[in-house]
Amino acid sequence: MNWVAWKMLTGDTAKYLGLVFGISFATLLMTQQVSIFMGIMSRTASQVLDVRDASLWVMDSKTRFIDEAPSIPETDLQRVRGVSGVDWAVRMYKGQVAARLASGDFRAVILFGLEDASLVGAPQEMILGQLSDLSQPDAVIIDKAGYEYMWPGEAYQLGREFELNDRRAKLVGICKASAPFTTLPVLYSRYSTVRGFVPGDRHLMNYILAEAKPGTDPEQLCQAIHSQTGLMALTKDQFFWKTIRYFLSTTGIPINFGITITLGFIVGAAITGQTFYLFTLENLRQFGALKAMGVNNYRILKMILLQATVIGFLGFGVGIGLTAAFFESTRHITHLAGLYLTPAAGIGVGVAVMVIIILAAIVASAKVLFLEPAVVFRG
Amino acid sequence: MIETNNPTNSLIGSLAADVAVQCSGVTKVFGTGETQTQALRGIDLKINPGEMTLLVGPSGCGKTTLISIIAGLLNPTLGNVSVLGKRLDQMRGGRLVQFRARNIGFVFQQYNLLPALTAAENAAIPLLIAGEYRRSAVRAAGEELESVGLSGRSQSRPNQLSGGQQQRVAIARALIHKPRILVCDEPTAALDALSGHNVMQLLSQVAIQPGRAVIIVTHDNRVFQFGQRIIQMSDGVVVQDDSVTTQSPLLAHP
Numbered sequence: 064m065n066w067v068a069w070k071m072l073t074g075d076t077a078k079y080l081g082l083v084f085g086i087s088f089a090t091l092l093m094t095q096q097v098s099i100f101m102g103i104m105s106r107t108a109s110q111v112l113d114v115r116d117a118s119l120w121v122m123d124s125k126t127r128f129i130d131e132a133p134s135i136p137e138t139d140l141q142r143v144r145g146v147s148g149v150d151w152a153v154r155m156y157k158g159q160v161a162a163r164l165a166s167g168d169f170r171a172v173i174l175f176g177l178e179d180a181s182l183v184g185a186p187q188e189m190i191l192g193q194l195s196d197l198s199q200p201d202a203v204i205i206d207k208a209g210y211e212y213m214w215p216g217e218a219y220q221l222g223r224e225f226e227l228n229d230r231r232a233k234l235v236g237i238c239k240a241s242a243p244f245t246t247l248p249v250l251y252s253r254y255s256t257v258r259g260f261v262p263g264d265r266h267l268m269n270y271i272l273a274e275a276k277p278g279t280d281p282e283q284l285c286q287a288i289h290s291q292t293g294l295m296a297l298t299k300d301q302f303f304w305k306t307i308r309y310f311l312s313t314t315g316i317p318i319n320f321g322i323t324i325t326l327g328f329i330v331g332a333a334i335t336g337q338t339f340y341l342f343t344l345e346n347l348r349q350f351g352a353l354k355a356m357g358v359n360n361y362r363i364l365k366m367i368l369l370q371a372t373v374i375g376f377l378g379f380g381v382g383i384g385l386t387a388a389f390f391e392s393t394r395h396i397t398h399l400a401g402l403y404l405t406p407a408a409g410i411g412v413g414v415a416v417m418v419i420i421i422l423a424a425i426v427a428s429a430k431v432l433f434l435e436p437a438v439v440f441r442g
Numbered sequence: 443m444i445e446t447n448n449p450t451n452s453l454i455g456s457l458a459a460d461v462a463v464q465c466s467g468v469t470k471v472f473g474t475g476e477t478q479t480q481a482l483r484g485i486d487l488k489i490n491p492g493e494m495t496l497l498v499g500p501s502g503c504g505k506t507t508l509i510s511i512i513a514g515l516l517n518p519t520l521g522n523v524s525v526l527g528k529r530l531d532q533m534r535g536g537r538l539v540q541f542r543a544r545n546i547g548f549v550f551q552q553y554n555l556l557p558a559l560t561a562a563e564n565a566a567i568p569l570l571i572a573g574e575y576r577r578s579a580v581r582a583a584g585e586e587l588e589s590v591g592l593s594g595r596s597q598s599r600p601n602q603l604s605g606g607q608q609q610r611v612a613i614a615r616a617l618i619h620k621p622r623i624l625v626c627d628e629p630t631a632a633l634d635a636l637s638g639h640n641v642m643q644l645l646s647q648v649a650i651q652p653g654r655a656v657i658i659v660t661h662d663n664r665v666f667q668f669g670q671r672i673i674q675m676s677d678g679v680v681v682q683d684d685s686v687t688t689q690s691p692l693l694a695h696p
Contacts, residue, residue, distance in 0.1 A: 064570055064571065067563075067567065070556070074559075075558070351554075352548070356542070356548055356567065356568055356571060357539055357540065357544070357571050358539075359535075435515070439515075440550070
């Protein structure tokens with residue numbers, strides 16, 4: 064009888080496609096919005112993840128998220144190094160400054176100051192130039208998206224000069240870096256060079272990057288650093304989620320995306336539920352005839368569930384495919400960097416689609432299961 | 443898989459003399475209070491296998507209710523019904539559904555063919571319900587369609603067939619699993635006179651078997667001539683019960 068259910072479903076092509084479209088649309092809308100939401104949230108803390116050569120971040124104890132750390136005294140670096148279990152610790156600066164281009168335009172940029180000797184926290188992949196070129200006077204490396212933002216439409220060219228706080232900066236490399244939340248260019252330079260770019264503050268350093276000795280539990284070491292120095296010490300993962308939690312709790316982003324995702328679910332459920340219900344209603348006489356001829360309710364339910372499952376799988380597949388095609392087609396757009404179809408979004412939306420399908424099947428089957436088979440004798 | 447009954451075998455032959463349907467004091471009441479309607483009022487009836495019985499009467503006389511109860515689609519409010527020696531009121535849920543699937547064939551006024559299936563696939567449904575493989579069921583249905591004169595239309599969909607042809611498909615579907623009771627509800631009501639006549643002729647030729655009772659609900663007096671027994675109902679009771687071995691008064695004044 065599964066075959067009969069399949070034929071009943073596909074017999075009316077327009078309705079069949081309408082049902083699949085309903086689920087596809089809901090899947091597309093929800094997956095795309097969930098993925099963009101996750102991408103944007105990841106962007107807020109993407110620079111934490113970009114630092115792959117240190118697993119601990121130490122900062123002022125009142126820091127709420129990565130863009131807000133106040134400077135801390137240089138002496139804190141020695142105090143952290145003195146905590147038992149710390150393998151090594153280096154200073155780092157992260158801040159925002161204004162860049163004046165040769166054209167006279169201004170651009171706000173994110174500036175990283177990396178410890179001169181180790182360059183811990185430096186970009187992992189260079190597109191043009193060498194990391195070691197940072198040893199040149201006033202040298203900076205910029206991320207690819209930042210270059211396209213600062214000099215749109217222009218070919219990659221090293222040796223470009225611009226000003227940071229009225230001081231000459233020379234471009235010596237272009238690297239790959241995760242897109243930041245604000246989509247501002249990301250500049251990397253040596254810590255000593257950054258001192259020249261960011262004058263005025265009594266202290267420059269606002270982060271200490273550290274690594275635990277082998278065999279030391281990173282989370283316990285963070286607690287030890289905090290208790291011995293009063294500084295906040297977090298693992299990379301903890302700092303990533305702390306930053307994301309800050310944006311989730313203090314911005315309207317989750318509410319806005321949540322509304323869109325919920326609407327996608329409601330519209331998808333409404334379209335699919337209603338169409339499937341009407342589809343079943345139109346086949347009520349046929350279901351009644353089948354019941355009269357000896358098909359029991361269990362088999363009827365299986366038939367309806369099979370129809371719903373087929374619609375769900377096809378619709379979800381098409382929807383996921385469309386979402387993947389969307390992100391693939393926008394992959395090269397600089398402003399959309401870091402936004403892609405995430406497995407978590409696919410799984411989450413898959414569960415949502417399953418709920419839609421089960422709801423639609425319940426609504427549709429209720430009518431059939433309680434149908435009196437004698438209805439077929441009423442002309 | 444359910445074993446179907448071949449009307450030519452000895453089992454059916456031995457059943458030929460037994461009562462196919464026995465109704466005792468069957469009463470059916472619909473609704474409650476002021477909307478209560480008594481559709482059947484203590485019907486006593488025996489229907490023998492091997493003959494075509496027509497249930498006739500004006501609209502609302504209770505003939506469709508009676509046939510629904512005989513087919514196990516409705517329960518009587520009072521009284522009991524035995525079909526092929528089994529008390530339907532004592533069967534519950536799955537057993538009753540299985541009994542219907544094995545023993546009763548249905549022909550509906552509106553055919554109730556599945557529009558997405560071909561004629562052969564529609565006719566194969568009772569065998570699919572019985573658990574037979576699709577391929578062999580459809581092949582058997584093709585042969586059944588030949589027996590009802592639709593040899594060239596097995597791949598046609600219902601919307602490609604005339605009303606008479608659709609009813610033939612429905613008859614093939616009703617007979618394919620060799621049921622011992624065939625229940626037809628107004629099989630000619632949706633057809634023109636000639637098609638209706640042909641359908642009744644077909645039923646006379648292919649449906650009537652020694653071990654099978656054919657019960658037809660109709661108010662179409664043009665088909666009364668095909669009945670071997672005509673039971674006339676009025677207001678929920680049987681008012682006349684004639685075996686049409688001679689000229690029945692119903693044939694003269696239906």
